[in-house]
């Protein structure tokens with residue numbers, strides 16, 4: 533298990549990026565951009581003639597399906613995953629492919645093609661299975677700089693050798709720090725704050741109230757725009773598997789149905805949101821990592837449910853709506869930090885339980901908060917959702933984030949809603965704690981064969997014939 537930690541706040545867990553994978557697309561793009569930026573800062577960029585790129589482990593094994601290699605090319609140009617649009621991705625890659633040239637940090641031209649990348653799928657870095665090494669040299673072949681980066685899940689990257697020991701608290705100077713579920717509950721007991729109020733107070737240590745509220749609303753807006761974009765597309769998803777897009781047809785069908793005379797209406801709406809976000813992700817579109825791209829549909833689907841099918845939502849009004857969005861996301865993020873700091877949200881490290889399981893757990897907690905749950909009921913909801921995702925493997929067919937990923941998000945959202953409802957019918961007392969289930973997820977992931985950890989070497993990836 534990785535010993536890599538990074539600072540975690542709500543805007544670390546929920547970031548805007550492009551699909552299809554936070555660890556295999558967003559992380560590598562950030563790593564390449566960081567390397568190019570460091571060359572620029574040191575002045576070495578002026579002398580750089582070549583950059584050797586070595587890609588290890590899971591990143592090399594499933595790189596083509598995850599867009600890893602093109603993400604690296606884009607990152608070397610200085611592209612930012614939270615800013616670049618899908619249209620810019622296409623045009624920049626077209627230019628690179630046409631010229632065989634990458635402009636390092638947007639300025640220094642070097643010859644660079646995917647065919648030149650050195651792939652080492654069987655070599656696993658001791659700190660994390662997702663690793664890349666960049667080596668810049670001058671025109672005489674003298675090495676100018678070399679650096680390895682680890683893509684540790686959810687779009688987080690860590691420079692190998694960087695001191696991460698200090699980066700273990702939720703938010704710097706947070707007034708109510710917690711690293712475990714037990715500590716979170718103790719802080720809530722001490723202060724009388726709900727989980728979302730406690731998380732809000734921690735976030736306020738590093739930003740104003742207006743910045744926090746604007747940022748949270750922006751996260752929800754991007755989630756909504758992912759849904760709308762997917763609903764506007766038809767045909768099959770890219771990658772060659774021939775997976776049909778369903779969001780547009782489902783949206784049209786739901787529009788024709790009477791919501792008051794169909795008991796399944798809410799379920800189908802939740803399914804639609806989850807599917808739409810993940811279809812958008814699978815097409816390289818813009819989504820919010822929540823906490824990863826592969827699991828990006830669960831939090832928006834359950835938040836959609838909270839905004840439309842809960843007593844709080846029925847009181848109506850923009851203020852209520854914003855309050856639900858903020859409280860939901862803050863609570864979900866509080867739970868996400870526990871997974872990030874005590875286990876992993878990386879499919880390459882612990883399998884899909886770390887991605888879909890963590891997202892389902894976060895969403896369950898968010899919904900329990902909106903349903904009026906106490907901190908113990910919120911913790912219980914998060915625990916139930918993860919307990920029934922334990923052991924979930926990562927076996928994407930063709931290394932593409934499509935099957936089983938897209939439908940799995942809809943199922944993960946349903947589990948989250950059920951977990952929240954079960955927790956609300958209890959009193960918060962329960963046999964298995966969230967900390968115990970997080971530790972179990974971590975240990976199960978450590979025991980899991982590498983075939984089931986984002987390598988596309990086992991499960992559905994080998995038992996379903998690609999054609």
Ligand code: SF4
Nearest residue numbers: 826879884887926937
């Ligand atoms: S199976 Fe799960 S962990 Fe693996 S790529 Fe799909 S969503 Fe991510």
